[in-house]
Amino acid sequence: MLQRFFIFCSGADTAILEDCSPGENTKYAGIGATVFFTAVMAAIAGSYALYTVFDNLFTAIFFGLIWGLLIFNLDRFIVSTIKKRDNFFDEFLQATPRIALAIIIAIVISKPLEMKIFEKEINQVLLEEKNDMTLANKDQLALQYTPAIDALTAENEALKQEIADKETSVNELYETYIAEAEGRAGTELLGKGPVYKEKREKHDAELAALQELRITNAEKIETNEAQMALLAKEYQDKVAETQPVIDGFDGLMARVNALDKLPWLPSFFIFLLFLAIETSPIIAKLLSPKGAYDLKLEEEESALKSWVAQQKTQRDVLVTTDRDVNNRVYADIAEEQELYDYKRKIARSLLQDQANAFYKKQKGVL
Template identity: 30%
Template structure:
């Protein structure tokens, strides 16, 4: 088989029809070449994606790419083979739309790895910049999450200064003094707000808007007085706490060195724990950021490259459209050829299909007629069998009825003979009793004639040599048997 015929068969052409239309071999061979080219591009694209992105070994990536190329070839061949001429260009276009949509999807999948491979140097540079931004962003988040470390470091430095004698105890640094000072500041702010509100109400610039001494002003004035009393109590409390702390420092009741010795181990333990947690989190974040070079990261880098660069966007679009057109080419060509006039191959294929359909219809009609004939023959045979069974049954029934009638007639004859014999015996007995036993009888007693039951010969009124009228064959009277 020549290469052209082999490529034509790959495109779905039928060899027996191509033998009759040799002029169409090149067209179908070109379609087969396009299918092979598309599957080859798909295989290369899958190889780059698996080897570059997933970092598979060369052999494994090549094997997987080959399998992907075979899959794409089968899909494209299916799309081309299933596209046939319809009844008009509108129907052809409607039938081609789903296949074109599927080809667009396949082309997009195929083109993306190739585009990533072509822009690989720029994408790698952008990935480094993205990783640096991610590390800085993570660092800011770590600083916010672990701001306690800064506070503990400042406290550690203060405690070390106290232990080294570089710092003296100050009343304002005492925690109790700080708390009292914060309470005074809050009370002072509350008094100032209440005083301003009362004055504003008195001037008529806020609140009810009526100037002068009214009910609203008196209420706000009482609130301001209460806030002032609270402020005065807070100031008194601050003075008391300050006096106590001052006296404690002056009297030496509590030394900063002792407090620093007690507090410093706690501060250092907390610092070590928080620093270890932060170091572990930073290490894991750096590892994850460095490993973030997969397909999604590369696609994001490609989007960033082409977002603000006109030339990059145009190059990306051009490459994408190129590989998309390679995938769409078989379907588009098949669609366009369906709009043109029929070729010799198309006409021969149509006639062959119509002839096959006609022959199949004839064979179907013949099989149907044979089935009908077989059914009729089987029906006739069944009817004949039923008729024979009916006749045999009727004949058997008639024979049984005749036999039963003969048996009934014979039974009636025997009964009549027995009845006659009984009557003769009764008459004979009566005669003996009333006439006399010595008087000769003028008429012998008749005996019944029974049909032979043991194979005896019945002829002329004799049964086994015995005469039926009561006398033997030699004329000697026989004894009269009892019935």
């Protein structure tokens, strides 16, 4: 039962194999087993690849099975269409397009399994890329908020510097009127005279202006700091909003690109393994000697070709003969006087009807 199933997988004609030796049946059962297990590997690889896309187990398994059946059908078609020839070079030329197709299938099958085998290494590469993307994302978002924050910071520094300058000016006025009172400067008269009062009033006015400036600038600084806090919060919210996009950067294409960044030699050997599996049925048919199955198949095809050629020749002869007979029949009929008289009578009647119809039409126009 299992042997018959594998023979079916090989695409061989079971009716012909029934008349062949057990060795021929075993050979094609082995080819069919290779085709079957290649399709199984393709289904597993396709399911994993699709799981990275849909992130749903049942969907991945369903489409993975479809992919495996597609590969099974292609491999079975490739193997069944290779016919043994008397010349190995002719067989190789016949198998060349099929080998190219097998290479493409091997690449498609091996890539998802490579991603599964090197999953930990790929995750490490993806982690580094996500970290770089996170830093780059923060820098790009900072470009939107940094100028406004820097401007507000500079404005606060200017407001604080304005207060400091005003305090320095008030302190200088304080020292001026104190020195006047002590007689160390100005009029150099000890006591609180008119000059002292004038300088004291000027100092008091500037001190009041300083108090007012402190209140005004403190309000402005508080407003700016609130605006800076709001901008900082918007920046953090934007970072938090865009971070899930970076965290989800682990799809099929991202993993394929990450795999390409790993050393190529291990992946190459895995590809060679699947290439050997995929091309093994073709290579087996090319290297195997011409067996009883191939001879019987060739005999049936030759008999069918001969029968088709014979039928075509008979149809050609039949058509040629029928054409010659028809030509002779119509040539004989053309010489009969009775047929000539009959057609002359019909033509006369037709011309009379045409003349009468033309007369009626012209009369109606008038």
